[in-house]
Amino acid sequence: NAGVTQTPKFRVLKTGQSMTLLCAQDMNHEYMYWYRQDPGMGLRLIHYSVGEGTTAKGEVPDGYNVSRLKKQNFLLGLESAAPSQTSVYFCASSYQFYNEQFFGPGTRLTVL
Amino acid sequence: GESVGLHLPTLSVQEGDNSIINCAYSNSASDYFIWYKQESGKGPQFIIDIRSNMDKRQGQRVTVLLNKTVKHLSLQIAATQPGDSAVYFCAETGSQGNLIFGKGTKLSVKP
Numbered sequence: 181n182a183g184v185t186q187t188p189k190f191r192v193l194k195t196g197q198s199m200t201l202l203c204a205q206d207m208n209h210e211y212m213y214w215y216r217q218d219p220g221m222g223l224r225l226i227h228y229s230v231g232e233g234t235t236a237k238g239e240v241p242d243g244y245n246v247s248r249l250k251k252q253n254f255l256l257g258l259e260s261a262a263p264s265q266t267s268v269y270f271c272a273s274s275y276q277f278y279n280e281q282f283f284g285p286g287t288r289l290t291v292l
Numbered sequence: 293g294e295s296v297g298l299h300l301p302t303l304s305v306q307e308g309d310n311s312i313i314n315c316a317y318s319n320s321a322s323d324y325f326i327w328y329k330q331e332s333g334k335g336p337q338f339i340i341d342i343r344s345n346m347d348k349r350q351g352q353r354v355t356v357l358l359n360k361t362v363k364h365l366s367l368q369i370a371a372t373q374p375g376d377s378a379v380y381f382c383a384e385t386g387s388q389g390n391l392i393f394g395k396g397t398k399l400s401v402k403p
Contacts, residue, residue, distance in 0.1 A: 184335075213390070222381055222393030223336070238390060270335050278324040278343075278385060283335035 182206050184284035186271050192290045193261045201256040201287050203271030211274045212254040213238075213281065214246060216267040223270060229254055230277075261291045304400045311369040313397045315382035320363060322384040326391065327356060327367045331378045339367070339380075369399075377401045 184205045193199055203212065210231050215223040225238030229248040243265060245257045254273075258265060268288050272281040305311045317325070323344040328336035342349045342356045342365075349356050355368040365382050379398050383391040 215393075220395065222383075222395045224393075225386075225390050228388075228390060236388070238388070239392075272335075277390070280326065280338045280341060281391060283328075283337070285335050286333075 184271055184273055184282050186269075186284040186287050188287060189285070190288050192292065193258075194292050195262060197261050198257070198259050199261065199289075200258075201269055201271075201289075203254045203256070203273075203284060204252055205254075205271075205273040205282070206252065207273060207275075207282065208251070209273035209275055209282075210251070211276060211279075211281075212248065213272045213274075214244070214254065214256045215270045215272065216240065216265075217270060217286075218267050226256065226269075261289075263291045265289065266291045301395070302398045302400070304402060305372050307372060307374060307401050307403050309372055311367075311372045311376070311399060311401075313367045313369075313380050313382075313399065315365040315367075315394055317363050317365060317382075317384045319384060319386075319392075320360070322386075324385045325356070325358060325365050326383045327354075327365075328381045328383065328393075329376075329378045330381065330396070336381060372399075372401050374401045374403060 187202045213228040214226040227246040232251040235246045247255045268286045271284040274281045326341040327339040330336045340351045353370045357366045379396040381396045383393045386392045
């Protein structure tokens, strides 16, 4: 089992560019999440999904979009990147709410 | 609003000593709490969890205590080792069923 994987590991963007972060899990989990982590702060939830074809907004959804076309994949998109989106992005999955969330290794994104 | 905070941002302990990391939460309706460990450059790793119908739960070298009266959560690590050096996050369930993370406590273990 690979668990939760994320691609890419690092990325540098210019302001206004777009990109998609890919998260994949092989644990057959229904729930998937995208967080961002900034220095000195804990993880903040961007968007989440409770199953294939569903998405919902988290604490800080502005500037991001997500899609869950397949149960095992959860994509995070930035349509027009801004310097404020410089952060480390973590994907996680869980069997259900109120359960342990398994995290990926993270994607370090820098927006210039 | 909901919030999860930590009493100390940093904690330094001697190898072999016990460590206690504290966490305060504000949502009295939260019924699930979890501790994560995050090493530098890695994703958070599950340590232990506890539900609100329990006061204490033990794992391997770790114990979580929940005091619902004062809305306080603590993580105790027995015989702390250099490999325990990391940032520790507590989290509680939010109104959407998601986890709300605290800002973290950095644990440093001195050999």
